Amino acid sequence: MIKVQLFAGLAEEIGARRVELSVPEGTTVQQLKRELARQYPRLTDKLETCMVAVNEEYVDPDENVTSSDTVVLIPPVSGG
Amino acid sequence: MIKVQLFAGLAEEIGARRVELSVPEGTTVQQLKRELARQYPRLTDKLETCMVAVNEEYVDPDENVTSSDTVVLIPPVSGG
Amino acid sequence: MDVRNYSITEKEIDFQELVRQVIHPRSGAVATFLGTVRELTNGKRTLFLEYEAYVEMAEKKMRQIGDEIQEQFPESNVAIVHRIGRLDISDIAVAIAVSTPHRQEAFAACRYAIERIKEMVPIWKKEHWEDGSYWVGDQLETTCYPQGKPILGGQEND
Amino acid sequence: MDVRNYSITEKEIDFQELVRQVIHPRSGAVATFLGTVRELTNGKRTLFLEYEAYVEMAEKKMRQIGDEIQEQFPESNVAIVHRIGRLDISDIAVAIAVSTPHRQEAFAACRYAIERIKEMVPIWKKEHWEDGSYWVGDQLETTCYPQGKPILGGQEND
Secondary structure, eight states: OEEEEOOHHHHHHHTOSEEEEOOOTTEEHHHHHHHHHHHOGGGHHHHHTOEEEETTEEEOTTOEEOTTSOEEEEOOOOOO | OEEEEOOHHHHHHHTOSEEEEOOOTTEEHHHHHHHHHHHOGGGHHHHHTOEEEETTEEEOTTOEEOTTSOEEEEOOOOOO | OOGGGEEEESSOOOHHHHHHHHOOTTOSEEEEEEEEOOSEETTEEOOEEEEEEOHHHHHHHHHHHHHHHHHHSTTOEEEEEEEOEEEETTOEEEEEEEEESSHHHHHHHHHHHHHHHHHHSOEEEEEEETTEEEETTSSTTSOOOTTSSOOSOOOOOO | OOGGGEEEESSOOOHHHHHHHHOOTTOSEEEEEEEEOOSEETTEEOOEEEEEEOHHHHHHHHHHHHHHHHHHSTTOEEEEEEEOEEEETTOEEEEEEEEESSHHHHHHHHHHHHHHHHHHSOEEEEEEETTEEEETTSSTTSOOOTTSSOOSOOOOOO
16 A cells, blocks of 8 residues: 645645555556546546655655555646 | 035045035036045045946936036945 | 744745844945745736745755855855745745845845755745646646756756 | 945844845745854954944945845845944954845845945955954955946955
8 A cells, every 4th residue: 555645726626635545566666547547537637737746755656665665646837 | 505424544544524615506526526626635546446336326427417416426336 | 043043934024134133343234135936927817826945944944055055155144934824915925134244245145045045945836827827836837856856957947 | 225224333233124125025035145254264363353334425425336236136135234333253344135036036135235246336345354354355365346336346354
């Protein structure tokens, strides 16, 4: 099980700030996004423009994640 | 008689912030500076790098001044 | 550099304190930037904004920006604070202060900081109007990340 | 624009108040610049500075700079204050604040303001060291005015 944190429009869209996905340990970020889109089809478009942060660092789509990682979806930022 | 105000290094050099020069009405700024240098030879070098403000505006050396004008010598500025 | 120099806050930004954090005997110049909530954007009237942040990472990324500046300008001091929660018109959303020995570097560093913040610090803004609201960066006309990582130039509030 | 937006003061500069003067619902950005008293210049230790101004004309010229900025950026708001008298290390000598709808203009206007101040506002600085003092702009290595009017680029403290 991998926990994923959501912010802003993503969290609002599904009414949750945290979801758990049953994916194998060591799955890639890309696969994780695909599984999310499968479970939450409404997120599909938004997921395409999202980055993923693992343990507070942006990672590439082919990065592997495990259940001990802090995984966060980062929609396009708009601070400042 | 034309009154001239001095600031900073100029005032310090002669120990006065205001001098009166007996020059004809309508004299030019350039002539005024020459008269000042004559009366205060120690100012000669400094006067060369000075601007003159008449009624709070920078003026050209050939501008005429009268006794009703506010005449101020402006050494190179160093604010900021 | 003190960690408190980079913070996310829910309170009004204490601007004077931010400047105090960077003033230094070696400095002759402090450039600051404040992003304030503007009432009109593209002719549309904003009622208020709502900011949200992934706080831990946002503070870490702001600190990274400070480190990048100090790498470019070793004698600089940097402080950045970003406010979250509800912000009304004219409220200060972000404040940046950079001190350097000379002014050119201070301006350059301050500009760099705001561009980088808009590029990659995980903070989001929701605009509220009379007739609706939306998360900026969440709509078609806004930034997308084709490379999966932030690129320069998104929708601008200031 | 209020005349108090351009002032010479003998007191400590109230920076927060200066920023308050320029924040505006139409603005999304405020850029500020502070010139602070630096301890070391060309390896020489400054003890303190003394600033003197031709106050009436200095305020008028600062207002002129504000007008020049508003001509370039019609939606800008500008405030400038310069302190005179004795200033110690790290004291703020000059503070400039400019607000504009977008940040690029705020930075550009703020830089313009400090360059223009150094170019033509009648304010003078006397440096005091352990072994003497001098009026900056009064020595061979500093600005001279071959055209009788100010040109850009003098001795810089920041």
